[in-house]
Amino acid sequence: MTDLALLSSVQTWLYREADLLDYREYDEWLKLLHPDVRYFVPIVRNVPRTATTEFTTEGKDLAWMDEGMTIITKRVNQLKTNIHWAEEPPSRVSHLVTNTWIPECEGEPGSRRVTASSRIFVYQNRIDDEQNFFVGKRKDVLVESEGSWLLLHRTVHLDQSVMLAKALTVFL
Amino acid sequence: MTDLALLSSVQTWLYREADLLDYREYDEWLKLLHPDVRYFVPIVRNVPRTATTEFTTEGKDLAWMDEGMTIITKRVNQLKTNIHWAEEPPSRVSHLVTNTWIPECEGEPGSRRVTASSRIFVYQNRIDDEQNFFVGKRKDVLVESEGSWLLLHRTVHLDQSVMLAKALTVFL
Amino acid sequence: MTDLALLSSVQTWLYREADLLDYREYDEWLKLLHPDVRYFVPIVRNVPRTATTEFTTEGKDLAWMDEGMTIITKRVNQLKTNIHWAEEPPSRVSHLVTNTWIPECEGEPGSRRVTASSRIFVYQNRIDDEQNFFVGKRKDVLVESEGSWLLLHRTVHLDQSVMLAKALTVFL
Amino acid sequence: MDNPTELIVPERGLVSRRIFVEDEIFRKELDRIFTRAWLFVAHEDQIPNNGDYVVSKMGTDAVIVTRDMEGKVHVLLNTCTHRGMKLCRNDMGNARTFSCPYHGWSYSMDGRIVEQPGDLAGVPGFSTYYHGELEKKDWGLVRAPKVHVYKRTVWASWDPQVPTFEDYLGDMRLYLDYALDGRDGSEGNNEMIGGIYKWRVNTNWKFAPENFIGDNYHDISHRSVDLVGIGPSGGRGRRDDEPDAATTIGFPALGHGLIGEPPHYAEPEYRPGWTLDEEAAAYDRRNYDRRVEKFGDQRRVSMTVGTIFPNMSFHGRQPRTIAVFHPISPTQMEMWRIFLVDRDAPESVKEAARNYYMSYSGPGGLTESDDMENWSYATESSKGTVSRSIYFNYEMGLGHAVELEGIEGAVENGVFTEENARIFYNRWNEFMNAESWDDLVPVKKEDAE
Amino acid sequence: MDNPTELIVPERGLVSRRIFVEDEIFRKELDRIFTRAWLFVAHEDQIPNNGDYVVSKMGTDAVIVTRDMEGKVHVLLNTCTHRGMKLCRNDMGNARTFSCPYHGWSYSMDGRIVEQPGDLAGVPGFSTYYHGELEKKDWGLVRAPKVHVYKRTVWASWDPQVPTFEDYLGDMRLYLDYALDGRDGSEGNNEMIGGIYKWRVNTNWKFAPENFIGDNYHDISHRSVDLVGIGPSGGRGRRDDEPDAATTIGFPALGHGLIGEPPHYAEPEYRPGWTLDEEAAAYDRRNYDRRVEKFGDQRRVSMTVGTIFPNMSFHGRQPRTIAVFHPISPTQMEMWRIFLVDRDAPESVKEAARNYYMSYSGPGGLTESDDMENWSYATESSKGTVSRSIYFNYEMGLGHAVELEGIEGAVENGVFTEENARIFYNRWNEFMNAESWDDLVPVKKEDAE
Amino acid sequence: MDNPTELIVPERGLVSRRIFVEDEIFRKELDRIFTRAWLFVAHEDQIPNNGDYVVSKMGTDAVIVTRDMEGKVHVLLNTCTHRGMKLCRNDMGNARTFSCPYHGWSYSMDGRIVEQPGDLAGVPGFSTYYHGELEKKDWGLVRAPKVHVYKRTVWASWDPQVPTFEDYLGDMRLYLDYALDGRDGSEGNNEMIGGIYKWRVNTNWKFAPENFIGDNYHDISHRSVDLVGIGPSGGRGRRDDEPDAATTIGFPALGHGLIGEPPHYAEPEYRPGWTLDEEAAAYDRRNYDRRVEKFGDQRRVSMTVGTIFPNMSFHGRQPRTIAVFHPISPTQMEMWRIFLVDRDAPESVKEAARNYYMSYSGPGGLTESDDMENWSYATESSKGTVSRSIYFNYEMGLGHAVELEGIEGAVENGVFTEENARIFYNRWNEFMNAESWDDLVPVKKEDAE
Ligand code: FES
Ligand code: FES
């Protein structure tokens, strides 16, 4: 049987996280990240069903994002300069997080480590009629910390090979 | 710890509500509204990140919707005339409600008042190839009433400045 | 009051199912289907609000899909030939399942039969810039079997009259 | 190769890619082909009763196909003549009048109270606001001047000069009959399964009729479904065994063509079909026997698939369907599919057919989805600057057509050939260059003398 | 009917559908109408203070409307003259300069430190990188040479030859005054409710001004909202009772027109309005009394809705609004709506108005949503090959216009007529055929002599 | 200013906005520039082994870059010559033949069994269906007649008349070498990090090469990232300190240009770089020493960024990348980015580079995202009727170019100038007006005599 409390706690965490991003409370959002966090959004290629080369490799190849706390913090700080033109005036962004379930959970209560599988649809709209749709799969590794969760690792498999947006200035 | 029963009850309420809208059972839907309900969908403007003027003000400025039971009921009644041409033949509409969590809950069981934070993606398709995507943030205030909930206040922050649809004939 | 465990179990089942489809584990996915499964996606027509002819009839009319295990299995087997060109190289697909609640549940624990109401947004992206949005309503009948669920019947009301995709090579 | 300058080079089997991607050519097609040719618009089962209507398309124009109170069928431009509102936004229904949502002009579907269905029947304020000065007769819905109902299918043309439908078809009619007649040869014995597939494909519309006019060569593209096997008797492949005599047959003067069997005078030996379903198998056998009896040693034909110029194709056997390819832009079409069964077939036989058809055709068909991939990426791949400057190759079997005995105006080209596609594009070329029907080879001119 | 070849056939009341769907005509409109006419660009409440700015549109061009440090209003093309960056990507604000994100050129909004607001005020490296050799005077923002503020509304034209705004309006000004003056007749007593509706509609822009110039005939399309009733006194319908004298009035030489009342010299008998709200009802009554007192037996006019050529319409009564129709493509426009109340009305009266207006207009308005359906499907339905070859009908009341006394250059046409639409399209035709303002009938020529 | 009529006005530094938004000009660019120029198509690391292939683009045409079984590189139009199917829908892979999904024609990648890779190797039914009558030699894939591999980069041209790649580059080659050679000067010592960024930007493609050819002036637009600091030695800014001698250098006869250092004959004093990573810092120092040793008092150059006409730009230092700008429409491009490191650098050095590059460039790069905003809104903002009628300003440093000694055909223009952009648009103008390469200034004409 599913651990209802666990599942609910993870889902709520993800929804609160999305709120912080969408309401632009970036400093609060940073607090949800583990110091060793890795944010990984590989490039995907059109290759045969049987190939193993569909995604670029973490820590080795190019990726839309493959970074830790240092760069993530710089992104936030850049937004906070108020002159990061690609986000100034700011985009309107909604993170829709769906399908969250927990394929893996290990460790004792208090120090658990869970893997959460989700889908995301991130909608970005800016200025007059610019709009972008980012849809894909998310796998998050969360570790328990003082009654809540910290994001240790996030993989987003964006369902686009050629990115159909002029820039990626939102966290996926 | 999250109150699982509460959260689930609110989520299920929102999903049933979406069913009533999408399956066009408007009279049933009206029953979910508190007599003092306010439905508020402000206009959003492109302004600097630091500005306080991004959204129009409830009860004062223009809004896509800023109304109570009277107008809401009129909208439903207009649909029921069967000659409201913008919805006749009727659009196909799906309300996808995601990310629901409960940032606030006050009052005693039986007379609680909760704030639910969600994202919505409302898809509208009509005639041959007309389609509209409405995406944004929803904040609902629900009050407990006879074992269920009534909608007292809804704010939808639509992620569009220029509305990219010819008409807003769906409830967001 | 909602049966939290039941709801959560059904939701998780649906999310796992979506994972199997989106990660292309079709053989595993087939195991989630009841031998008597019916997959029904009617055609929808523009007709007056008061008409009863909006959807084509299961087991009688044309439908985007109206089939059982035999054809479903053939679809999977066709994908597995690796030369089903409409899906080779494979599309990138995400099934976003939202709004799941359980309007009906009958039978004793261990042999329950539930109806789950959901919304779906299926995003398909392939090659360079081909992308399709399938949005609609899903009604699933699941039967309990050995501690889990099997899909007995699925109805998808796709919110499109003219299908705005060149082919339907994804399960909705 | 040395570069030709014409769009179509008949003697070399070349067709310029420009006709599949360029906007100017597309607009000329709409003007010179789709306003002149006979176009399929509906099946009578969509409008069985007086007052029934269903919406359809002719080229990029929306039309309403109606059955008036006398039972006669009409084809009307779906746009209010007052200020252009799309008059009928329902797909189908039954009505006595069409009333415009914008200002309330109403048009008749009833042949009795006005001269013609589609006539302007009601104008609010006619005698007051208009001072009775509107010439109502001139402002009925625009009607297709030519409408023809043939064995339950409805056709129309915008051109008053168009030859009769029968002349337009020529002996291609025999093959269309094969699809529209009953499996036992009974005249016009066909019924449409409820519902139509309508879907958008990012392809030039001509890829479809070209394919269905006789492209056996692309069988290889369907190998995945063949491996899986969806035929009505099980096993590999998509169909029951087809007759050995199959070939391609084309009508050079008309632009039509098909894959099927030349005229024959006895039924070929019976090959069991539909064996997955006991009743369907028995029905298949019964029909064979009836054909033997009915046709005796008379001429008969049969066919798998064919195209009636410009944009209607049909399958006569497995599946048994009608397809229409509505142009939307140079690189997009809306494809429609209708499925047929015998009117009087047992329910279980109809059901076996329905299940089989759905697994085969349409956007979700195991066969057809791969065609969509090919057509759309062939279109995509012809858009480039260099790419659009080159020519498609239709050389297969060039010069090997032979006259077909027993069918007027037909050539027989063998199973694998591109003769029929050449015929299609030659006819296309004639339409594009003709100023009017006078310049198009008059169909059955000799008969007219 | 025999087929005309002109786009506009004034004497027969015909307008070709091509002008609603064809790209070439659309581009000519942009060139010949939108760069010449006076266009509404803003309301002064959007820029109340010195240094305030708000973005707007003129045709397909983005502009910034600014109020300089002297309080003067300017209209500037919203594109950096250096390399074209959209200079101001905010919708509104207050600033002393606009600084370009790309290379930092900055432009003044301040009339004191430079000659003109919009002048190039700062060029990084001017004396070094540019060697002081850039003629800065030539590279200020492109300014609309003609800007006019009229009773809190801001108008502009790109054409230095355009007549004065007053001459352009002619006596249509009296009706505009009715909307812009207070309900008691007090001059320019209007205030804009905060916020603008901006939304995209897949329709040719002309459907909107044509509708608002005098289309009483489409009332029928609003029957659903009429049944429900949203008027400010309750009951069915959308408004309080309007005066009995209502008619349509047009200005043939100018292209403007309206639905409203001819000049009269006494207030018509009072009809209670806004009765759902006690304060609003009292305010309505008070204003009536004040009008009686203020105007005595002088000339006054009143109106419901009208259009100022080409793309601005306004409602003078219920609701009281300004609408602008920005062309995007032949088949898409961006529509804007602004709502007005008396500046000095009690808060509760303003609130009653706001609630009523929102229920009426805009994309979510119970009335206006149905207009959007009609305009967009009338456009859609005019795209087809056959469809675009025919003509819209504007024959209602053709030849029944009569000169209107007391208003210069105006005709009166009765409540239900298409005279005003004809006036609109005739003026459209004149603009399209004119090489310059010299070829356009000079407004108030006689006065100038 | 008085209004010029030419698109490019070299002597005044003016460029019409029309060339950034108009469809007709765009189509002419495709025809006159992208079918003639040398275009970057791939990096050899994408096809390291015989039989490897990767898809690419030349203008709006899709191509496949292959390495045949002899190791030779070919560039083939990615469209089946039979009926146009996009032959290869994979992005990359290894194969012996390309087999068409539609009818099974197959093409060789193997130089041994056919004359040329891309030749038509297999035609199902060639001797039967085709009666052996297809001239297979004529129906191989369309091959770029000119292909050149230069220090691991692959280039191609459709024009048989195009000058040699070296002549096309001229002395710009020295600067390209700086990017492609190792950090210690070792010849062609570069390796591509796995994966390419490909993304769509709603901008005219020319904004990109214009920017990279020498626009130091837009540094101000990157102030937000400069404040945050992403350089490899920490602190503010985006890079390590660059040499003091930096300037812009352009090749007026060729259309190329760059930001970098003029030829020098000794290494400038060492400035520590990459200090955030110990190994990278050591590697940087080591390379400096090796350069000192290797080049001694020989000529050497260095550079930050530059453009090779028309649509390839590269960064030579920090980051070290190749960018390509594929035109899609007048107002859309697809941008590609490839990143380079030394082949033989230690893993940790490569990793430091990878992390730095990703933070800098691409759609998610902290620097580049702001460029995308500027280019796309500059394009958007040039679409209007008035807006497109005016000119961009490229006057900075007009007339201040001086001949650069030590580099043939080059001018030196100072750090802040628009000379290089002028050079780019002048060359653009020459291509647009030339009927063939004969009309383009022959590259190194003197040498050829
Ligand atoms: S558009 Fe149909 S009545 Fe006016
Ligand atoms: S584009 Fe504005 S300063 Fe260069």
Ligand code: FES
């Ligand atoms: S299109 Fe490639 S073989 Fe026919």
Ligand SMILES: [Fe+3]
């Ligand atoms: Fe096929």
Ligand SMILES: [Fe+3]
């Ligand atoms: Fe209206």
Ligand SMILES: [Fe+3]
């Ligand atoms: Fe930059």
